[in-house]
Amino acid sequence: MVVRIVISGESQCEVFAEICLVADYLSQNLPKFCYERAWLSKINKKNKWHHTGSPLIWKEVLMKGSKPFYIGGASEFLEYCHAYYDFDSFLTSEKIKGICSNFSQYQKNVQEEKIYLQKTRTGEVETPARQDFVVCITGAGTPLAMLLISGLLEMAVGEKNIYKIYLYDQECKREFMEFVEKECSYIATDHPGKVVKYVNKIGAALTNTDLLIILDHIPFNMDDSIGDWLNGNKKKMANLALMINASALRKMYILFPNLGPACYNATILSNLANIKKSHIVVATSDLGLEVSAVAAEIAEVPLRNMFCPPVWGFVGINQLVDIRTTVHRYNSFEPYGRYTKVRNSSLIIGSITPEFRTMEYLMHFDESLWIKVAENKSQLSKEQARVNKSIAVLDVVKLWLFDRSPEHVVNLGIRCDGSFGLSFNGVFSQPSRFVDGVWIPASDYMLPKDPQMSLKYLEEMAELTMNLGKTELPKIVSFYPCSCRSKQGYIKKAVW
Numbered sequence: 476m477v478v479r480i481v482i483s484g485e486s487q488c489e490v491f492a493e494i495c496l497v498a499d500y501l502s503q504n505l506p507k508f509c510y511e512r513a514w515l516s517k518i519n520k521k522n523k524w525h526h527t528g529s530p531l532i533w534k535e536v537l538m539k540g541s542k543p544f545y546i547g548g549a550s551e552f553l554e555y556c557h558a559y560y561d562f563d564s565f566l567t568s569e570k571i572k573g574i575c576s577n578f579s580q581y582q583k584n585v586q587e588e589k590i591y592l593q594k595t596r597t598g599e600v601e602t603p604a605r606q607d608f609v610v611c612i613t614g615a616g617t618p619l620a621m622l623l624i625s626g627l628l629e630m631a632v633g634e635k636n637i638y639k640i641y642l643y644d645q646e647c648k649r650e651f652m653e654f655v656e657k658e659c660s661y662i663a664t665d666h667p668g669k670v671v672k673y674v675n676k677i678g679a680a681l682t683n684t685d686l687l688i689i690l691d692h693i694p695f696n697m698d699d700s701i702g703d704w705l706n707g708n709k710k711k712m713a714n715l716a717l718m719i720n721a722s723a724l725r726k727m728y729i730l731f732p733n734l735g736p737a738c739y740n741a742t743i744l745s746n747l748a749n750i751k752k753s754h755i756v757v758a759t760s761d762l763g764l765e766v767s768a769v770a771a772e773i774a775e776v777p778l779r780n781m782f783c784p785p786v787w788g789f790v791g792i793n794q795l796v797d798i799r800t801t802v803h804r805y806n807s808f809e810p811y812g813r814y815t816k817v818r819n820s821s822l823i824i825g826s827i828t829p830e831f832r833t834m835e836y837l838m839h840f841d842e843s844l845w846i847k848v849a850e851n852k853s854q855l856s857k858e859q860a861r862v863n864k865s866i867a868v869l870d871v872v873k874l875w876l877f878d879r880s881p882e883h884v885v886n887l888g889i890r891c892d893g894s895f896g897l898s899f900n901g902v903f904s905q906p907s908r909f910v911d912g913v914w915i916p917a918s919d920y921m922l923p924k925d926p927q928m929s930l931k932y933l934e935e936m937a938e939l940t941m942n943l944g945k946t947e948l949p950k951i952v953s954f955y956p957c958s959c960r961s962k963q964g965y966i967k968k969a970v971w
Contacts, residue, residue: 478534478535478536478537479509479534479535479536479537480498480508480509480532480533480534480546481532481533481534481535481543482494482495482498482530482531482532482552483518483529483530483531483532484529484530484531485529485530488529488530490529490530490548490549491529491530491549493549494530494532494549494552494553497552497553497556501556501560505560508560518531522542522543522545524545526545526547526548528548530548530549530552531548532546532547532548532549532551532552533545533546534546587724588724588725588749592725606634606635606636607635607636607637607638608635608636608637608638608685608686608876609637609638609639609640609641609683609684609685609686610627610637610639610640610641610684610685610686610687610688610872611640611641611642611643611677611680611681611684611686611687611688612624612640612641612642612643612687612688612690613643613644613645613677613687613688613689613690613691613715614643614644614646614689614690614691614692615642615643615644615647615652615655615673615690616644616646616647616651616652616655617690618857618858618861619690619732619734619861619864619865620642620655620690621655621658621659622861622862622865623688623865623868623869624640624642624659624671625659626865626868626869627640627869627872628640628659628670628671630869630872630873630877631877632873632877632878635876635877637670638670639670639672639683640659640670640671640672641672641673641674641677641680641684642655642656642671642672642673642674643673643674643675643677643680645691649673649675652673652675653673655673656671656672656673659671677718677722678718678721678722679722681718681719681722681723681727682722682723682724684723684727685727685728685876686727686728686729686730686872686875686876687719687723687727687728687729687730688730688731688732688868689715689729689730689731689740689744690732690734691711691715692708692711692734692735692736692737692740693707693708693711693735694735695735700946700947701943701947702943702944702945702946702947703945703946704736705736705739705940705943706945708735708736708739708740708743709743711740712740712743712744712747713743713747715744715748716744716747716748719744719748719749719750720747720748720749723748723749723750725749725750725751726751726754727750727754728754728875728876729741729744729748729750729754729755729756730756730757730758730868730871730872730875731755731756731757731758731888732757732758732761732864732865732867732868733757733758733759733761733762733790733791733864733867734791734864735791736791736792736940737757737759737790737791737888738757738788738789738790738791738792738888738901738902738903738904738937739789739791739792739940739941740791741755741756741757741888741902742901742902742941745890745901745902752890753889753890753913753914755890755902756871756887756888756889756902756907756914757790757887757888757889757902757904758864758867758868758870758871758886758887758888759786759790759794759867759886759887759888759904760783760786760866760867760870760871760885760886760887761860761863761864761866761867762786762790762794762796762886763783763784763785763786763796763801763886764783764863764866764867765796765848765851765852765855765860765863766784766796766798766844766848767781767783767784767801768851769844769847769848769851770784770798770801770834770838770844772847773837773838773843773844773847774803774834774837774838775837776803776805776834776837780803780804780805781801781802781803781804781834782801782802782803783801783885783886784796784797784798784800784801785797785800785801785886785905785906785920785923786886786904787903787904787905787923787930787933788903788904788933788936788937789901789903789904789933789936789937789940790888790904792936792937792940793933793936794904794933795923795925795928795930795933797923797924797925798834798838798844798925799833799834799835799838799923799924799925800833800835800920800921800922800923800924801833801834802831802832802833802834803831803832803833803834804829804830804831805829805830805831805832806827806828806829806830807827807828807829807830808825808826808827809825809826809827809828810824810825811823811824811825811826833921835924867886870885871885871887874909875909879909880909881908881909881910881911882908883908883909884906884907884908884917884920885906885907885908885909886904886905886906886907887904887905887906887907887914888902888903888904888905889902889903889905889907889914889915889916890902890903891903891905891916892915892916894915894916894918895916895918895922895930896930896931897916897930897934898934899934899937899938901937901941903933903934903937905917906920
């Protein structure tokens, strides 16, 4: 004879939620315990009971013609569990209130999303000019976070500024994150206290966040295969997507610095999170900043007259910094006719006109660039590398939130839309512009001219990486042949 316990109640009832958790725990740990949830409707009239409130619990024998046996409410069910199974409730009322609070917050976000999507379809969405912004940084226990926080607090254009910065790190201890919060509170700015706030639950922070900066990633370990490394990052992005879907608004912005497989992580998150795909980008200009100083020295061009070299590719896996299409500014001298006719003249002999050129003609015969870049990178401190990454991120934040300029071209990992002949269904680094609130490829920019690597190859590598299995591309095991081993079968032949 099989007995089934039925729990009936209202969806918003806290006690009903607690009783369902207790029953679920018992069903997982006791193989013969089974239960079913039902909603409270006309049950009293059907069974001639006089039960008021939620939940209502009874048990019934799974036989034809059997009648339900009334147990009672929540307290009677807990007494029943204690009498039959010697079980005590494992959740306190505080935890139940927390669960219900999170559920209410989730329902509120769902309702706001429905209203926003409805207005989007009818064209009623208006974007009022924001004066202050809320930023949330995940993985804030890394040294890069300190540079970002300092730059964000100092960032202001007119009346626009950063109103609040939330810090979250799932892996760091609470004491350390509170220390980071305290240290950042003493940065010399005009902001009042508690602008920087540590949260141990990211859901509350994401509800009001305008920009989410993700520092979470798994660094590459030489002992692991590339497939394992990518799979670990994929799991981390999947967990983050669950939290974003539960609390964040669809119009929130997400920015990845160049950490780990950045474009891979951004592609995974854009496929899993309920955020507009055009709102998820990767800052990749730091790769160009690493090359620009060496290129300026070789070409004998002032660094202040150079623009950042364009960065292409699936950044974090493979990428191309195309120095040949890098633009620099120079002054062109055009002499007047009397310059060649009159000597020692006190009059103006010509005009100087600022112009723009690519650096292809200056770098064409010099092949030492990448050797010097590799040597410079080996001597570069980790602090300087973090500075380059923070500059790249802060430049994107300034363009995105404060000083929106559609003429400004920046290196950014964004979704491909067919520009430059790219059909990859994911995030790919390319020159970009911010036009009408959306990051789009700067399609009028020059294609890369590097003779060693083509754009088609970079795209194929990106597609191959996205389809890579967990056990594929195993780690490389170094092999050193033993020189002392005897060579079998060797016969010395006479030369003459």
